[in-house]
Amino acid sequence: MQSCKIGVYICQCGTNIAKMVDCEALVAFAETLPEVALAKTYKYMCSNPGQDMIVQDIQANGLDRVVVAACSPRMHERTFRNALQVAGLNPYFFEMANIREHCSWVHDDPVAATQKAKALVRGAVLRVARHEALERKTVDMCPEVLVIGGGIAGLTAALDIADAGHRVHLVERQGSLGGNLARIDLTAPFLNAARDLLTERITRVTESERIDVMLHSRVVNLDGFIGNYRATVEVRDADGLPRKTEFLVGNVIVATGYQEFEASRITHYGYGKLPNVVTSFEFELMLRHGRIQMADGHLPRFVSIIHCVGSRSQEFHGYCSRVCCMTALKYAHEVRSAIPGCHVSDIYIDMHAFGKGHEDFYRRSSEVKTLFLMYRKGDRPVIRRADPGDTCDMLIEVNEQLSGETIEIPADLVVLMVGMEARSDAHEVARLVNISQDKEGWFIESHPKLDPVATTTDGVYIAGTCAAPKDIPDTVAQARASAARILAKVARGRIEVDAVYAEVDEARCSGCRICNDLCPYSAIEFDAVKKVSRVISAVCKACGACGAACPSGAIKARHFTDAQIFAQIEGVLL
């Protein structure tokens, strides 16, 4: 191993690090470490002056390795790698020690925290000495885009991309476009008709020459990497026979939407047993047919709407489905205008009216004499058939929170505001395009705040309710954001791919083929002539599984080599 000149920079992060970690002591400690040429501390290493300091030191002092002890590498590794690149140093000659998220923010004893920071810095210093210069490759970016899902999100994204002049492959599982939005009548809070929102888009999509709409179809395979995905789609033709088609795309937008909660899972509500208990989607159907009625055809005199069916509960989904409150208020308006004398009660946990115009809509709904009854999470109302002699069909018992009374309210029709949940086949899609799901099954974004439509897989974007419950404006915003992100990349023509991937040393590979089946991306191919395995670097996503499993030590996980990790182990065990 050649000797090197390492620069160590200790970030104070204002006081975030400095208040718990003795940065001066850390500098003094770093200076004692092997091959460290200089060590410094600064208020904010990620600031421009901080980065400039690194650049200047590299150029003036000939540093060839850099360690920054600061926040999480997930936050600023890219920032500092860029600084190295600016200074003319290979960006991979860099390592971060996470002394903020993993140290100053989680410990309360300055002595112990400083000691731990020293260990982490030592680990980084020993590791960086073994870093190798890695070269990034650039690959072509196919301008075509695959959009999975033909709901409002998919339609919107497809149109934006097609309008910019690129080809879109729109895959829809159903026989028609529109998705869940096509199932509803009016939208809250401005009472626009869903039909109006959709029709124009569907028409433009079907008429567009650049959008290839595939109905009754599904993506069955997706291979490759950003800029170079090969998609296989199973399309059913008019006879219902499946036929496979393959095409290249550069990017993928997943807009597969949601499914509604199965209301019969909550026995309290008698859904499926009581004829006049309906889900919000069944109610939407009544609204679209223009007649709100009971199972026997009579007009209801008392309509009750129950919120959070499947949402915000421990047993089902802990999250809020975000659209049901406003939809419920919309029902109150629609019921009152269709049946003026009808009494509407709205049985809720909390009224979430966070969006534009929502609070005003809520106020207006109370003015049409909606009776709002509050129940407690986990203490659900119970619906039962009314007693003979009652003038209503059902009675709902509620432990009403605002009055503290246990009450019974008459109802002729009960509408269950079923929440949104991740589609039951979401995991198949996740697996297909290699993105993650959270514990509720929603697709996970790259960063919940700063990068909400990208995913951890380059070139795969998520839009709309497949990522989490959201309303139409948010869904459309995400769809257009995904489209914009893709168009920006397509405009640059080529794309740089990460230099971190696995590599087989063919001189050491015995062709045992243990690694072959381990790669989830089939990035390892076996050369039957030379009897060696080989990693297709562009397809490799650098998980390192093959490197760990290779019994001969023939596979190197670049940037996570055994030698680097051993050095770090030795380093942190100060």
Added chain:
Amino acid sequence: MSFEPRIVGFLCNWCSYTGADLAGTSRIHYPPNVHIIRVMCSARIDPTFVLKALAQGADGVLVCGCHPGDCHYTDGNYKAMRRFPLLKRVLDAYGLEKDRVRLEWVSASEGQRFADVVSDMTERIRPLGPCRIRPGLQADMAER
């Protein structure tokens, strides 16, 4: 001064390392005994790393990955899941106390869980005292 275990934590980048970051951003306090080494996936964690850390003087080794089914690389954590019991059998044969090496699934949203795991592990190792592997090997020539 009481014994402070030195634990090496191997955390996958996408779930557990992010979960540990979340513990930080949420200011969830936990003992400073785990020193985290980031790998891209728990499947990268070669059992050699665990043995290396023990031989190098670690009092414990924590391996964390995404929950089964949630791996960023589809199924990398299943590889960790399969290797771990075999590694444990070997460590048993070496006579290592069970609590010193641990595999946990920590998702990106489980900052609290990560802190709990670290606290629990630290408290379980503390009564075991320092791991005798490294001092033992260092003394072997003298005590042969």
Added chain:
Amino acid sequence: MSETKKLQIALYWGAACGGCDVAVLDTDAFILDVAALADIRLWPIAVDGKYADIEALADGELDVAFFNGAVRNSENEHIARLLRQKSRILVAFGSCAHLGGIPGLANFFTRDEIIRTAYLDNPSIEPGNRTVPTPETRVNGHTLDIPKFYQRVFPLEAVVPVDYFLPGCPPAPDQVRAAILAIATGNLPARGSVVGASERAVCEDCKREKSEKKIGRFYRPWEIIQDPTKCLLEQGIVCLGPATRSGCGVRCPNTGQGCRGCYGPLPGVVDQGAKVISSLASVIDSRDPEEIERILDGIPDFTAIAYRFGLPASLLQRRIRA
């Protein structure tokens, strides 16, 4: 090396079974060439020679010393140091000298456990006989000593610097011949190298057909009717071939046994057993922790299999002593 001066060699066995010495003899007629080529100054199994003779040699007077067997007691260590001192080249010959070998498995037990098993609890011990060997015994005012039995087994390299490692249990005769010839001709690689073995794993030379691997159940070799053309691992038979240097000529797999790993880890691999854990477990065909345990239960005494030849040279080297 001058034509006139014969090669001065010594062969010694430490904690060993004698197989390595047999392996030297297994070079068949070549041994006669060796005899012609060299003066054998010490070879306890075949030639009469006293330690005192070796002690009397000048430092470096021997050209090469082949040390087979592990270092288990003070005598082994003494001779190792002696040969190191007297010989220009010291070769760790065979798995035991190289990595600790089969005797190294004793590192899973303490000295006391071993002595108790051998001298006290052994059913063949005469009842009432509590005699255990002690390094020194005083008899009639004299002190008799026997070598001190160490707490653990060491590979040769742990005791003295080693120039070359010739792996194998025992080393394949061809490799022995090649190594001796190389030394005789001075055609030697860098010191510290493993010689007489490949840089690739056994699979390189194994003729069985290999494909992608998934193991749903492990079998002992006698439990199934093998497909002689198919990779043993794919048939559920534990084979350390992928994690072991080639050079043996695929001796075990060719007879339907899984490779036992005697040639030791591949270059750059620091712990052969860990690599066996990692590779073998990775291809287990299950995602259910309980099922995984059940599948693993199909390998009896896995640790001894993974570390059959390499325990004293592995990362943890031995069982932890209280």
Added chain:
Amino acid sequence: MAIRVNPLLIDDLERYGAEDVQKCYHCGNCSAVCPHTDETFLFPRRSMRLLQMGLERRIEGSLEPWLCYYCGQCSDQCPRDAEPGETMMSLRRWLTSRYDFTGISRLFYRSPKAEVLAMAGLGLAVGIGLVAWGLGTGGDIRIYDGPGAFLRSEHVHRFDWGMAAVLVGLLGTNAVRMWWFTMYRDKESRVPLSLYIKHVLTLPYQFFTQKRYAECGERKPWLLHLGLMLSYLTMLVLIMFFLGTMQSDTWHWQAHAFGYLATVGLLGATAWMIRGRVRKQTPLHRHSHESDWVFLVQLFAVAFTGILQHVLHRAGQPLAGNVVYVIHMMVAVPMLVLEVPFSKWAHLVYRPLAMYFAAMRREVLRARAPAPLPAGARRVQAA
């Protein structure tokens, strides 16, 4: 056991003036600013809630509406313009109609037309009756007092007493019904007899001082209300016991001075209130139910015709005096017979009673309540 709600009650209450109660979303600002609410009697929010849900029985049993003097701060602070103050007012109207067993109160509140017609009908009947009676008993319309007087005061006095008996009978029955609803019907609302004795002084104290109103913050509305009430009371006493003296031709300064003072009080206060309701500047006056107008106009008219007939009499105009006297009676009798027991007037009984009941209830509930909260903390009422 669940209580059945009556979702339609709220529609009913609209007729009593509670038009905005639906807007309330229970932020609790109203209760936070209310100077009178405490942990035993949480209002107006809780009352708003009971009304929204149509829990009739609970509302019937509640004293809260009577504990409110309508300072209007709640309505000022309401972010939803749900008018909690006006809701409390409407609840008082509704409770008045509930306490009244005859149904007349309900009729009047729900139909101002019926109220006005009844007033007019009774007024007319009184007019015709008085004229007929005056003439029939040989009275001379030109004589006001003394022999041959058109309406002899001792007769009127006797009539007054008869009327008073009817009134007390009606009010008394209603008061008993109020007690029944609020203090007896539900087991949990009952209090031991000893407390009735212990707190009995609350009744006259609140009746005569209306101290609680003073606690609302501003003193002016309280003084005005107190002045009106005392003037009315003074006048009642004078009429019930000193009618002869008041109407005699000779001056009795002790009685007359009181009479004038009371008249000024009545006229001044009613005029001020009418002015307030016309200008709608305070929350109290922003909303005026028909019954409020009837009340004020009627009272003003009674006071005005009362003093007018007196002045005319004093000014030597017995004929005009008698005519105005008849008119005075045409206004006063319907007021006393129909307004006092069946409408807004009745609160002069219900309010002090409610405070008396509340004092007892508070003691019982506080004894039952857990340990006091630390200073500054406030307990939220449990179910």
